Amino acid sequence: MDSKKRYGFVIDVSRCIDCRACQVACSVENSVPMDQTRIWVQDLGVKGEFPNLERTFVPYNCMHCEHPPCIEVCVSGATYKDQNTGLVLVDQQACIGCGFCVDACPYNARYLDKRRGVVDKCNACLPRVERGQQPACVATCVGGSRMFGDLNDTQSDASITLKNARSVARLDYEANGHDTDPNIYYINAPSMAGLELPGDSRQPLVTQSGFLPRDPQYSLAEQGWKKVLTPLLFAGIGASFLVQAVYFTKQLIEGENEFEE
Amino acid sequence: MSYKTIPLEERRRLREKKYKKHNLANILTHWFNVGMWLLLLPTGIAIISSPRLGLSPVWWQEMFRNLFGNTANLIHFHYTLGLIWTFVLTFNILLGFRKYFVPFAATRMLLDKDDLNWLRIKPLQMLGFMKDKPLPPQDAYNAGQKLYMYVVILGTVGIMVSGIVMTYNAVFPPWMKQWAQPLHWVSVFAIVAGLIIHVYMGAVFPEEKEAFFSMFSGKVSAWYARAHHEKWYWLKVKEELQWEEQVAQEVEEAGQTKIVEGRKTVAERKLTVKPTAVD
Numbered sequence: 001m002d003s004k005k006r007y008g009f010v011i012d013v014s015r016c017i018d019c020r021a022c023q024v025a026c027s028v029e030n031s032v033p034m035d036q037t038r039i040w041v042q043d044l045g046v047k048g049e050f051p052n053l054e055r056t057f058v059p060y061n062c063m064h065c066e067h068p069p070c071i072e073v074c075v076s077g078a079t080y081k082d083q084n085t086g087l088v089l090v091d092q093q094a095c096i097g098c099g100f101c102v103d104a105c106p107y108n109a110r111y112l113d114k115r116r117g118v119v120d121k122c123n124a125c126l127p128r129v130e131r132g133q134q135p136a137c138v139a140t141c142v143g144g145s146r147m148f149g150d151l152n153d154t155q156s157d158a159s160i161t162l163k164n165a166r167s168v169a170r171l172d173y174e175a176n177g178h179d180t181d182p183n184i185y186y187i188n189a190p191s192m193a194g195l196e197l198p199g200d201s202r203q204p205l206v207t208q209s210g211f212l213p214r215d216p217q218y219s220l221a222e223q224g225w226k227k228v229l230t231p232l233l234f235a236g237i238g239a240s241f242l243v244q245a246v247y248f249t250k251q252l253i254e255g256e257n258e259f260e261e
Numbered sequence: 262m263s264y265k266t267i268p269l270e271e272r273r274r275l276r277e278k279k280y281k282k283h284n285l286a287n288i289l290t291h292w293f294n295v296g297m298w299l300l301l302l303p304t305g306i307a308i309i310s311s312p313r314l315g316l317s318p319v320w321w322q323e324m325f326r327n328l329f330g331n332t333a334n335l336i337h338f339h340y341t342l343g344l345i346w347t348f349v350l351t352f353n354i355l356l357g358f359r360k361y362f363v364p365f366a367a368t369r370m371l372l373d374k375d376d377l378n379w380l381r382i383k384p385l386q387m388l389g390f391m392k393d394k395p396l397p398p399q400d401a402y403n404a405g406q407k408l409y410m411y412v413v414i415l416g417t418v419g420i421m422v423s424g425i426v427m428t429y430n431a432v433f434p435p436w437m438k439q440w441a442q443p444l445h446w447v448s449v450f451a452i453v454a455g456l457i458i459h460v461y462m463g464a465v466f467p468e469e470k471e472a473f474f475s476m477f478s479g480k481v482s483a484w485y486a487r488a489h490h491e492k493w494y495w496l497k498v499k500e501e502l503q504w505e506e507q508v509a510q511e512v513e514e515a516g517q518t519k520i521v522e523g524r525k526t527v528a529e530r531k532l533t534v535k536p537t538a539v540d
Binding site for chain 1: 262308309310311312313314316322326331332333335336337383424427429431432433435436438439440441442443446447450451453454455457458462465466467
């Protein structure tokens with residue numbers, strides 16, 4: 001999808017200290033329920049041998065993918081990729097909270113808000129961004145780990161930081177006909193975290209379980225409909241239309257008579 | 262077919278004579294339903310935008326989203342109308358349950374042996390076989406109409422129930438909202454498959470022209486009834502004869518009481534309005 005802007009996150013992994021201030025700021029800014037969170041920090045654990053130890057924390061939120069698997073399952077278009085900003089958004093006025101997209105997201109970046117019966121996720125604090133502010137998580141990040149900006153604009157802070165990074169990695173999901181092409185760029189990961197690749201690589205590179213993107217899941221209600229019912233219904237409607245068309249053509253050719261019975 | 266032997270004079274009389282087929286409740290509910298379908302079906306198709314389903318063209322989706330401003334407005338329009346539709350139909354059925362619905366279901370919907378034969382012969386005739394074989398006589402609705410009636414009733418209930426689940430999304434659990442979606446469209450498309458035939462037969466097909474106008478006036482000619490709904494026609498004739506007999510009896514009784522009592526009865530006062538009936 002082409003968009004005028006391509007907002008994305010550049011996250012300096014070496015700067016994250018797992019303070020989770022971003023999580024608090026996000027919850028406050030977006031009124032996220034206490035038992036849910038839009039963003040989180042993944043602890044990759046302690047790596048290496050004493051005394052050369054590393055511990056890496058990976059901040060996580062919606063990847064605002066270029067080709068999001070969540071959008072193609074949404075039946076009403078309540079979740080969509082915004083053409084102007086490139087962000088993946090949910091119109092909660094249109095969402096009924098069926099959860100197809102929650103199952104489909106390879107990053108578990110979505111959750112069901114049971115109280116309101118809708119799906120909720122990171123919207124990059126769009127109201128703040130529209131006012132020229134940074135998203136809450138970025139504004140509050142004490143270590144300057146999180147950065148946000150227009151990745152199409154080569155002069156934005158995020159783009160410049162990305163260009164000067166020692167290493168760049170993305171959690172791309174490329175399988176089963178999908179290529180998510182995520183817009184979170186993890187930079188400067190310590191070598192032992194397994195996040196490092198030279199240059200701008202498009203390959204997924206983390207091997208820790210629970211951190212790699214998972215396969216999109218499709219419930220029976222979603223799949224069964226597509227594979228069985230759609231062809232059946234089209235066949236039914238097609239046959240019905242055909243019968244009607246044949247008789248109508250016949251009627252047109254033969255003409256009408258008022259006293260015909 | 263049997264009605265082809267009816268002589269000209271009798272045919273003329275039959276064409277003039279009218280029988281009432283639909284009551285006002287049915288007519289109004291039918292046209293209310295038509296209006297609602299005309300609004301709900303296009304907006305509903307426009308809502309379904311998942312590319313994995315591919316059920317509606319993109320230009321259609323975009324046209325309606327532009328028309329309503331955004332997806333949320335389109336959906337709100339759809340379910341507000343849907344709730345009105347659900348409420349009115351439910352209200353009508355409950356209100357007319359004893360007077361209209363029960364007699365309708367009991368006399369016009371049940372399939373009998375003739376209907377089953379009709380279902381065996383008619384499809385083959387439509388394909389061009391067994392053209393000379395006579396069709397069994399039909400009730401007020403023929404077997405095809407009866408079958409479709411069941412599809413419509415089940416489908417309508419399915420649409421209403423699943424629609425309510427999706428409208429009140431804060432109340433129902435996700436698994437219900439997931440299954441409500443295929444249920445909603447299966448019901449809609451099952452009805453639409455028959456609807457194409459229904460609209461064609463009702464509004465365009467020359468032999469059924471009377472059926473179309475009867476949906477406004479409620480009446481069909483005796484000739485049409487005789488040719489298309491023979492069993493119902495004879496039922497009407499029987500009802501008419503019974504009425505005539507009853508009137509004759511009333512007149513007779515009224516005459517006797519007059520002699521015995523020597524003063525006017527209620528029955529007699531009624532009869533003075535129609536003096537021709539006295540003879």
